[in-house]
Amino acid sequence: DTEVTQTPKHLVMGMTNKKSLKCEQHMGHRAMYWYKQKAKKPPELMFVYSYEKLSINESVPSRFSPECPNSSLLNLHLHALQPEDSALYLCASSREGGPSSYNEQFFGPGTRLTVL
Amino acid sequence: KQEVTQIPAALSVPEGENLVLNCSFTDSAIYNLQWFRQDPGKGLTSLLLIQSSQREQTSGRLNASLDKSSGRSTLYIAASQPGDSATYLCAALGAGSYQLTFGKGTKLSVIP
Numbered sequence: 602d603t604e605v606t607q608t609p610k611h612l613v614m615g616m617t618n619k620k621s622l623k624c625e626q627h628m629g630h631r632a633m634y635w636y637k638q639k640a641k642k643p644p645e646l647m648f649v650y651s652y653e654k655l656s657i658n659e660s661v662p663s664r665f666s667p668e669c670p671n672s673s674l675l676n677l678h679l680h681a682l683q684p685e686d687s688a689l690y691l692c693a694s695s696r697e698g699g700p701s702s703y704n705e706q707f708f709g710p711g712t713r714l715t716v717l
Numbered sequence: 718k719q720e721v722t723q724i725p726a727a728l729s730v731p732e733g734e735n736l737v738l739n740c741s742f743t744d745s746a747i748y749n750l751q752w753f754r755q756d757p758g759k760g761l762t763s764l765l766l767i768q769s770s771q772r773e774q775t776s777g778r779l780n781a782s783l784d785k786s787s788g789r790s791t792l793y794i795a796a797s798q799p800g801d802s803a804t805y806l807c808a809a810l811g812a813g814s815y816q817l818t819f820g821k822g823t824k825l826s827v828i829p
Contacts, residue, residue: 607760632815643806643819644761656815691760700814702748702768708761 604628605709607692613715614682622677622712624692631698633675634706635667636691644691650675651698682716689713719744719811723820730797731828738792738823740807745785748810751817752781752792755804764805765792797827 605626614620624633632651636644648667649656655667664686668676675692689711697704720743730736740750749768753761765774765781767790773782780793790807804824808817 605760634815643808643821644817646816649815651815689758693761700748700810700812702770702810704748704810704815705751705763705766706817707763708753710760711758713758 605692605694605707607690607709607712609712610710611713611715613717614679615717616682616684618682619678619680621679622690622692622714624675624677624709625673626694626707627673628694628696628707629672630694630696630707631672632695632704633669634693634695635665635675635677636693636708638689638691638711640688648677679714682714684716687714687716719747719809719818721807721809721818721820723805723807723823725823726821727824727826729826729828732797732799734797734827735793735795736797736825738794738805738807738825740790740792740820742788742790742809742818744809744811745788746812747785748812750781750783750790751808751810752779752790753806753808755806755822757804761806794825797825799827799829801825802827 635647638644650669666678692709693706752764767783778795804822806822808819
């Protein structure tokens with residue numbers, strides 16, 4: 602089973618709203634990731650949770666905040682977003698938590714976010 | 718800084734043709750290289766992972782090769798089918814990094 606699930610599939614929100622994206626995996630993977638993908642562009646890494654430690658892409662604005670309640674769940678909390686934050690948000694997980702030749706990342710179906 | 722390039726950006730072939738997608742990377746110090754498929758508006762499906770010590774991997778009609786010394790990887794698709802139509806992305810995992818560096822992808826169209 603190589604399934605990563607994400608909810609919701611679609612989300613429309615105003616700039617003053619607070620919302621959360623959810624990601625779940627039951628493969629016993631030790632690392633989970635959030636990526637942002639704009640149209641016709643490759644995914645860009647936002648956050649990594651590996652062995653209970655958070656790593657952040659320093660270019661990600663503070664209106665995005667990740668939360669890892671347990672090893673199977675990774676949430677992305679959204680607050681005061683801008684229209685340019687509209688994108689496909691992808692979650693991924695990998696068995697190996699660190700830089701490793703065995704680090705194969707498996708992606709979820711994504712959440713299509715539209716900020717009005 | 719690692720840079721990954723995929724050529725061509727788009728490719729259209731008739732059904733049944735064999736084809737090769739190209740991926741090049743500037744820094745050969747990688748842990749692995751992964752090939753993904755992405756359908757429009759969907760997530761990424763992992764196709765093949767080649768570890769840095771490997772030269773190739775095969776899965777069904779797909780064969781991926783890796784030449785670290787020249788900074789190149791290829792994805793070979795045999796007997797293409799309309800269902801293979803998608804964007805194919807390669808991504809390199811750099812040494813000492815959690816971060817996959819992606820190419821911009823090759824959009825493949827297989828014409829019935």
